[in-house]
Amino acid sequence: MCEIEQYLDQVRAQLEVSFHRANEIIAEARCHLEARARDLEAKGMGREQAEAEAVRGFGNPQTVAAELRKANARHRDADVFRLVVGIGLAFGTTLSAIGCFVFLLMRAPSSIQAALYAHIIWFPAFALPGAVLAGMVAGRRYWWLAATPPLLFMALCWGFSLAAWAFVPYRDAGTQLDVALVWPLLSAAAFAVCGYLGARAGEARRLRYPIGVLCAVYALGIAVPAFAQVVRNLFDLVMAMAVAEGVSYILLIAAYRDKLVGPRVLIAGGAGMTALVAAMAVAVLAGTWGLDTLYGEGRTAFIGPLLVVVYLYLPAQLVWLGWKGRKVSEAAQAVRGRPNRGA
Amino acid sequence: MRSDRELVKGTVRLLALRLLAREPMYGYQMIQHLEDRSEGYFQLGEGALYPLLHDLENERYLRAEWRDQEGRPKRRYYHVTAKGRRELARRKEQWEGFTRAVDLVLEASHV
Numbered sequence: 188m189c190e191i192e193q194y195l196d197q198v199r200a201q202l203e204v205s206f207h208r209a210n211e212i213i214a215e216a217r218c219h220l221e222a223r224a225r226d227l228e229a230k231g232m233g234r235e236q237a238e239a240e241a242v243r244g245f246g247n248p249q250t251v252a253a254e255l256r257k258a259n260a261r262h263r264d265a266d267v268f269r270l271v272v273g274i275g276l277a278f279g280t281t282l283s284a285i286g287c288f289v290f291l292l293m294r295a296p297s298s299i300q301a302a303l304y305a306h307i308i309w310f311p312a313f314a315l316p317g318a319v320l321a322g323m324v325a326g327r328r329y330w331w332l333a334a335t336p337p338l339l340f341m342a343l344c345w346g347f348s349l350a351a352w353a354f355v356p357y358r359d360a361g362t363q364l365d366v367a368l369v370w371p372l373l374s375a376a377a378f379a380v381c382g383y384l385g386a387r388a389g390e391a392r393r394l395r396y397p398i399g400v401l402c403a404v405y406a407l408g409i410a411v412p413a414f415a416q417v418v419r420n421l422f423d424l425v426m427a428m429a430v431a432e433g434v435s436y437i438l439l440i441a442a443y444r445d446k447l448v449g450p451r452v453l454i455a456g457g458a459g460m461t462a463l464v465a466a467m468a469v470a471v472l473a474g475t476w477g478l479d480t481l482y483g484e485g486r487t488a489f490i491g492p493l494l495v496v497v498y499l500y501l502p503a504q505l506v507w508l509g510w511k512g513r514k515v516s517e518a519a520q521a522v523r524g525r526p527n528r529g530a
Numbered sequence: 531m532r533s534d535r536e537l538v539k540g541t542v543r544l545l546a547l548r549l550l551a552r553e554p555m556y557g558y559q560m561i562q563h564l565e566d567r568s569e570g571y572f573q574l575g576e577g578a579l580y581p582l583l584h585d586l587e588n589e590r591y592l593r594a595e596w597r598d599q600e601g602r603p604k605r606r607y608y609h610v611t612a613k614g615r616r617e618l619a620r621r622k623e624q625w626e627g628f629t630r631a632v633d634l635v636l637e638a639s640h641v
Contacts, residue, residue, distance in 0.1 A: 215557065215580065215606045222558045223576070246577030254581035258588065 190238040191220045194248060201252035204259045212255055220245060318378045319398065322385025330386035331379060542574065544625055546582060547591060547610060547618040554609035557583060583608055591617050 195213050202209050220241045227237035245251060322330045388398045549560055557579050564572040586592040591614030596604040610618065 211606070212580070212584075214603070216577075218556070218603050218605055219558045219576065219580075221603070244576050246575055251577035251580075254578065255584065258581035258584040 190235070190242055191217065191224065194220070194242045194245070197248040198252045198255070201249060201256070202259075203256055208259055212259070216245070318381035319385035319388070322382035323389035323398070330382045541625070542572075542582060543586065544618070544621045545572070546579075546586065547614055547621065550592060550608050551610045551615060551618055554607040556605040556607050560608075586614070589617075590614075 195217055198216065199209055199213050202212060204212070220238075223241035223244065224234070224237040227240050228234060232240065385398070545564060546560065549555060549563055555563065558576075561574055561576060561579060564574060583592065583594075587594055587608070590611055592608045593611055594606050594608050597607050598604055
């Protein structure tokens with residue numbers, strides 16, 4: 188690694204500001220150091236000597252980082268506020284769908300076991316890569332914030348399971364309660380670890396974007412079998428879509444923090460996703476109710492059209508994520524100061 | 531002649547605002563301008579300039595934007611806001627009052 192990059196890594200490690208702000212500061216410093224090194228080269232110095240001289244002129248990395256940290260203290264607070272608002276919005280998106288989900292369960296209490304299965308298996312499967320992404324967004328100082336939405340959600344499931352155990356008698360209630368009690372604790376640890384690892388990965392230039400993309404791909408990889416379950420359990424479909432939207436929304440927050448989209452897009456994105464998932468839930472409910480009313484055992488009659496919708500929706504979401512990933516990648520390239528290959 | 535560190539520290543905010551009030555500039559360009567226009571008197575520590583610029587940005591005296599350059603990495607240009615111009619006028623007035631007073635004392639001391 189060249190001397191300028193080594194120097195910038197040392198400064199970055201001590202900045203203790205948000206991910207986005209650190210990117211800006213480092214990009215600015217890199218621009219300065221490279222311009223200085225070019226000037227020195229033009230005066231006849233060798234490349235290595237010019238870099239060493241440019242770095243020396245910039246100052247001691249500890250002192251520079253301390254001054255920059257002091258000057259950017261306000262950004263830390265603002266970023267935490269933005270992060271909390273962003274994650275709150277992301278979680279609100281998921282919760283809105285869960286509200287519809289609970290409503291569905293109230294109409295069909297016999298499906299509680301299936302619903303718990305969906306909560307316990309599918310939600311962590313989606314939320315863990317989400318926690319990694321959120322940790323990357325939050326940075327090392329606030330990595331623990333990444334775990335708050337899934338933890339809150341698990342707490343909701345916990346309460347819901349307790350209520351189910353208390354009020355709805357069914358055969359395996361005891362087992363379900365055990366699971367509901369233990370699982371949130373295990374999840375808490377898993378989410379916290381993922382958030383922390385995400386925060387650390389976010390600091391490493393080489394890891395940041397590949398891991399971000401991997402997390403998104405993994406979440407979608409989980410989404411496909413979840414969608415394939417549609418024939419078996421329509422509630423899983425709504426659940427899976429809700430959580431997939433949550434993960435997508437975390438990407439949108441990352442884009443917002445990289446100034447690729449503005450606050451209006453962020454809010455509109457959250458509202459749009461909530462509306463989409465809610466519409467799906469309502470469609471499932473209305474379809475089930477309507478066909479049952481008309482044809483008795485007619486549940487399977489609308490699965491075909493529903494699958495068409497799902498299979499149209501999935502590629503659309505993949506395209507959207509790909510587009511967003513490309514924008515993030517372009518921004519990263521610009522920050523690193525290398526030309527964009529795809530642009 | 532080398533600059534006195536304490537003296538420079540007190541005036542560098544004024545100089546930065548003055549430079550940027552003429553035209554938007556990026557950090558490295560500012561250092562070169564300062565050095566050229568002061569005939570080498572102001573040789574700022576390069577790493578010290580950015581905390582100062584970020585400070586002024588936080589106080590909303592400056593705004594920064596990334597600008598594309600052909601075949602080169604983007605550069606972060608700073609420009610003075612309306613609030614910054616008011617601050618510049620205030621500091622300039624303060625400075626002129628200060629130098630006038632110093633001149634008066636120095637001239638009186640010669641007599």
